Amino acid sequence: MTEALIEPIIGLEVHVQLATRSKMWCGCAVEFGAPPNSRVCPVCLGLPGALPVMNRQAVEYAILTGLALNCSISRVSRWDRKSYTYPDLPKNYQISQYDLPLCVGGYIELKSDHRILKVRIRRAHLEEDAGKNVHDLGPFTAVDLNRAGTPLLEIVTEPDFSSADQVRQFAVELQRLVRYLGVSEANMQKGQMRFEPNINLRIRTPAQVVCTPIVEVKNLNSFRALHGAVSYELKRQREAWRTSGVTAATGNKTNRGWDDDRQVTVPQREKEEAYDYRYFPDPDLVPLTTSAEHVEYRRGQLPELPIPRTERFISEYKLPPRDAPALVDCRMTADLLDAAAEAGGHKEILGKHFLGFWARFANERHTTIAGLGLTARRMAELANLVGDGKISTTAARQIAHAMVQRVDELLASRPAATPRPAPGHCDTLRDPVDSPDLDPVRLAEKLRLLQSSDVGEIQHWVDRVFAAHPQAVRDARRNPKKRKPARGFLLGQVMKTSGGKADPKIAGRLIDEKLHADE
Ligand code: ZN
Numbered sequence: 001m002t003e004a005l006i007e008p009i010i011g012l013e014v015h016v017q018l019a020t021r022s023k024m025w026c027g028c029a030v031e032f033g034a035p036p037n038s039r040v041c042p043v044c045l046g047l048p049g050a051l052p053v054m055n056r057q058a059v060e061y062a063i064l065t066g067l068a069l070n071c072s073i074s075r076v077s078r079w080d081r082k083s084y085t086y087p088d089l090p091k092n093y094q095i096s097q098y099d100l101p102l103c104v105g106g107y108i109e110l111k112s113d114h115r116i117l118k119v120r121i122r123r124a125h126l127e128e129d130a131g132k133n134v135h136d137l138g139p140f141t142a143v144d145l146n147r148a149g150t151p152l153l154e155i156v157t158e159p160d161f162s163s164a165d166q167v168r169q170f171a172v173e174l175q176r177l178v179r180y181l182g183v184s185e186a187n188m189q190k191g192q193m194r195f196e197p198n199i200n201l202r203i204r205t206p207a208q209v210v211c212t213p214i215v216e217v218k219n220l221n222s223f224r225a226l227h228g229a230v231s232y233e234l235k236r237q238r239e240a241w242r243t244s245g246v247t248a249a250t251g252n253k254t255n256r257g258w259d260d261d262r263q264v265t266v267p268q269r270e271k272e273e274a275y276d277y278r279y280f281p282d283p284d285l286v287p288l289t290t291s292a293e294h295v296e297y298r299r300g301q302l303p304e305l306p307i308p309r310t311e312r313f314i315s316e317y318k319l320p321p322r323d324a325p326a327l328v329d330c331r332m333t334a335d336l337l338d339a340a341a342e343a344g345g346h347k348e349i350l351g352k353h354f355l356g357f358w359a360r361f362a363n364e365r366h367t368t369i370a371g372l373g374l375t376a377r378r379m380a381e382l383a384n385l386v387g388d389g390k391i392s393t394t395a396a397r398q399i400a401h402a403m404v405q406r407v408d409e410l411l412a413s414r415p416a417a418t419p420r421p422a423p424g425h426c427d428t429l430r431d432p433v434d435s436p437d438l439d440p441v442r443l444a445e446k447l448r449l450l451q452s453s454d455v456g457e458i459q460h461w462v463d464r465v466f467a468a469h470p471q472a473v474r475d476a477r478r479n480p481k482k483r484k485p486a487r488g489f490l491l492g493q494v495m496k497t498s499g500g501k502a503d504p505k506i507a508g509r510l511i512d513e514k515l516h517a518d519e
């Protein structure tokens with residue numbers, strides 16, 4: 001075999017279920033887990049004479065997502081019928097958008113191996129979901145039409161990926177994005193986000209450049225399955241080309257499915273060419289028009305998006321790049337951190353507190369930091385006590401704990417505090433509460449945690465520690481190898497002896513003076 005340069009070419013289609021209360025073309029509720037066929041009406045059952053009425057909210061969500069993906073929003077787009085003859089969509093067609101989709105020509109930029117990977121978005125269009133065929137009821141196949149007519153946004157990228165890692169990274173970012181916008185829960189266990197990558201290889205040999213036949217892997221509903229299917233398919237196509245030499249030609253694009261148990265792709269029915277779907281404009285629906293003013297109004301409503309916000313958090317709050325995404329994921333928590341900084345809180349310390357004890361207290365309560373119910377101002381005040389050297393970091397944790405417990409009490413005695421759903425990755429939140437006894441300064445006094453900058457008092461603690469740990473004192477004075485750790489140990493002991501109250505800067509200075517003075 002001559003040496004060949006093999007280049008993967010991968011594009012992705014994603015179906016995202018929009019978080020509307022009702023279906024795309026009727027008033028039936030969109031509800032996961034309702035009794036079978038309990039959320040249906042003549043429209044979504046496809047009964048003769050029933051007419052669709054467009055769900056405005058679905059269109060607004062699609063516009064918002066399109067803008068976040070840097071797409072142009074079409075002034076006029078159209079609804080088309082796509083032939084579909086399976087029992088889970090009883091109209092025998094799906095209402096979709098064919099040649100005039102709502103969103104076109106966008107992109108999203110990912111950081112990949114310290115390079116920017118620009119993934120172009122070909123289009124994003126609205127359509128409706130099918131119901132579910134149920135095959136595990138004995139000799140029959142049953143159909144549940146609750147999901148039929150649920151609004152979906154289909155997002156199609158250009159074939160800009162060259163590895164399974166890149167595809168997964170894009171999928172993760174897309175999930176963050178739609179959650180951030182509040183347009184979808186994007187819960188993959190509930191099938192609210194489904195992936196269909198199309199994959200082939202471009203192979204350059206000294207003699208020629210050829211491509212392997214394109215394979216589309218259908219209906220992947222986890223990041224793991226997506227990554228697994230793409231990796232497997234790249235390997236399989238390389239082998240298939242080596243043994244058979246078959247290259248891409250009209251009509252040899254195929255569909256495959258993913259066998260999760262065996263971690264392989266398996267052949268499926270042949271891919272219909274577009275004309276097989278017999279798309280034609282839906283005569284029951286007028287074209288969808290969108291004014292430039294309205295699009296600009298929506299653009300104004302876009303929040304700061306997760307990718308740029310993560311970058312800003314890393315530089316502004318000095319967050320470790322690995323940890324920053326976790327803080328950004330919940331939009332309400334990220335907003336709270338910004339609000340605390342705006343309230344005058346010390347940024348770097350706020351960042352440490354958010355990644356540290358606030359996150360831990362939130363986890364313990366199965367909520368997010370925003371769900372703890374504290375105000376931004378109180379969090380800022382606590383950070384500034386540390387920043388001003390009035391309390392130690394350990395003391396801040398103790399005060400924070402007292403604050404959170406007090407909020408729990410206040411909320412328990414206030415039945416009016418209603419949990420509410422929030423956009424982004426956030427759990428159900430409660431409104432923040434405040435009261436004078438949540439004042440960190442008061443708590444510091446009450447818990448006797450205010451740091452001492454009284455030199456006499458700190459000197460007393462230093463003397464006690466020197467007397468108690470002569471070996472460490474000898475090491476700090478004479479052993480060049482142990483000097484630094486021994487000094488650190490002595491400082492730690494002073495902090496411990498003082499109950500965290502000694503100002504560490506003053507304590508450090510007094511320790512150094514004593515180490516030199518008595519030498
Ligand atoms: Zn209905």
Ligand code: MN
Nearest residue numbers: 015096127154
């Ligand atoms: Mn589709």
